Amino acid sequence: MTKIKKNIPLIDQHNKRGFYLNKFGGNFVAETAIKPIEDLSNLFEKLRRNKKFLRKRDKYFKYYLGGETPFFKLENLTKHLGGAQIWCKDVSAINGDAHKAYHATVNALICKESGKKSLAGDTGAGMFGKNLAMAAKEMKIKCKIFMGTKDISRQALNVKFMKKAGAEVVPVDTGSRTLVDAVSECMRYYVSNCQTTHLAVGSAIGANVFLKICAWSTSQISRELKSQIIKEFGKIPKLHLLNVIGGGSSAIGFWNEFINYSKNHVKLTGVEAKYAAPLTTNAKIAILHGAAQYCLQDKNGQIADTHSISAGLDYPGVSPLHCMLKDTKRAKYTSCSDEGALNALKLIWKYENLRPSLEPAHAWAECIRIAPKLKKDEVIIVNNCGSGSKDAKIIKNKIGYYPK
Numbered sequence: 001m002t003k004i005k006k007n008i009p010l011i012d013q014h015n016k017r018g019f020y021l022n023k024f025g026g027n028f029v030a031e032t033a034i035k036p037i038e039d040l041s042n043l044f045e046k047l048r049r050n051k052k053f054l055r056k057r058d059k060y061f062k063y064y065l066g067g068e069t070p071f072f073k074l075e076n077l078t079k080h081l082g083g084a085q086i087w088c089k090d091v092s093a094i095n096g097d098a099h100k101a102y103h104a105t106v107n108a109l110i111c112k113e114s115g116k117k118s119l120a121g122d123t124g125a126g127m128f129g130k131n132l133a134m135a136a137k138e139m140k141i142k143c144k145i146f147m148g149t150k151d152i153s154r155q156a157l158n159v160k161f162m163k164k165a166g167a168e169v170v171p172v173d174t175g176s177r178t179l180v181d182a183v184s185e186c187m188r189y190y191v192s193n194c195q196t197t198h199l200a201v202g203s204a205i206g207a208n209v210f211l212k213i214c215a216w217s218t219s220q221i222s223r224e225l226k227s228q229i230i231k232e233f234g235k236i237p238k239l240h241l242l243n244v245i246g247g248g249s250s251a252i253g254f255w256n257e258f259i260n261y262s263k264n265h266v267k268l269t270g271v272e273a274k275y276a277a278p279l280t281t282n283a284k285i286a287i288l289h290g291a292a293q294y295c296l297q298d299k300n301g302q303i304a305d306t307h308s309i310s311a312g313l314d315y316p317g318v319s320p321l322h323c324m325l326k327d328t329k330r331a332k333y334t335s336c337s338d339e340g341a342l343n344a345l346k347l348i349w350k351y352e353n354l355r356p357s358l359e360p361a362h363a364w365a366e367c368i369r370i371a372p373k374l375k376k377d378e379v380i381i382v383n384n385c386g387s388g389s390k391d392a393k394i395i396k397n398k399i400g401y402y403p404k
């Protein structure tokens with residue numbers, strides 16, 4: 001079996017044509033975008049090694065996004081479930097309410113460096129859209145956000161925020177009217193405007209450079225977490241790192257610094273939404289949004305419809321990086337239903353003062369399922385990657401209440 005190479009960063013483990021394990025990813029892009037994407041690739045490779053740019057990024061992460069996000073033990077939930085200790089990396093505490101703040105900010109910084117005057121991005125749950133709109137406003141860049149009309153209506157709070165920040169929200173009324181269509185429309189727009197516009201892709205998906213920019217940015221989460229764990233435990237104990245998987249940007253960011261530990265030492269578990277679960281259902285490889293990946297398809301090979309109560313998970317494909325982690329067996333993937341996610345929220349609310357969004361609720365459900373089966377010296381950490389306020393209305397409609 002092919003293995004992850006220990007001495008090469010995860011995002012760099014592709015061949016010359018951008019393929020991971022020679023089969024996932026690549027650059028399936030329109031002719032007109034080839035040169036601008038090549039230029040962006042060269043710029044990104046320069047910037048990620050440039051001390052001045054790194055200082056600027058770190059300054060934005062600290063003073064604009066609010067610095068290190070909290071890491072703490074959920075004493076009550078641990079006691080209630082018995083078994084493993086349950087800890088939370090509360091990324092939802094960031095200024096911007098979700099991990100999307102990292103790659104939105106980095107994309108805006110790269111846009112500035114490229115000399116381009118506008119940004120175009122896709123969004124499903126509205127978290128990337130809202131953070132991109134914020135970063136664009138902060139750096140005085142024009143911003144267009146593509147969003148499916150179904151998501152515009154179910155994530156209205158974030159849409160309001162994007163507009164208030166001065167972004168143009170472009171409604172996408174094709175197909176399932178969700179994230180998959182928003183990404184397609186945004187990429188189409190980019191192909192016709194790539195001389196003037198920087199494309200900011202909302203997850204670790206897309207042609208090679210886009211997924212690299214995203215995963216490189218969210219990796220801030222695991223850099224912080226690793227030092228927080230060592231401060232707390234004096235070492236890296238036996239860990240279970242649980243993360244929800246939509247496109248896969250939060251999970252890659254949460255796991256990046258832990259990939260080289262053995263899987264008996266640090267277990268990585270990704271949780272997909274039950275009806276948007278290419279990794280859990282052994283989906284075949286297809287090309288979607290510029291890259292080859294496991295992707296839900298119908299019997300004719302057309303991209304299949306998905307369903308999730310959570311707009312951020314309603315996506316038929318998944319990052320080529322996760323396809324690689326699955327095939328090398330470095331990470332394990334499972335899935336959770338809408339009902340499972342809602343039940344997890346009820347239990348979290350009962351025992352803890354946390355308000356996760358519907359996306360991380362899927363990871364919390366897996367935590368609640370496995371914690372009682374594990375030993376007390378084992379540590380589960382859940383990436384609480386989004387804040388629930390955007391979902392209050394959906395949740396209230398489903399279960400009748402949402403806590404204050």
Ligand SMILES: Cc1ncc(COP(=O)(O)O)c(C=O)c1O
Nearest residue numbers: 127246247248249250312359386
């Ligand atoms: C809060 C939150 N978590 C998770 C996701 C899923 O995306 P990804 O797997 O790229 O982190 C989203 C997507 O919008 C989100 O908003």
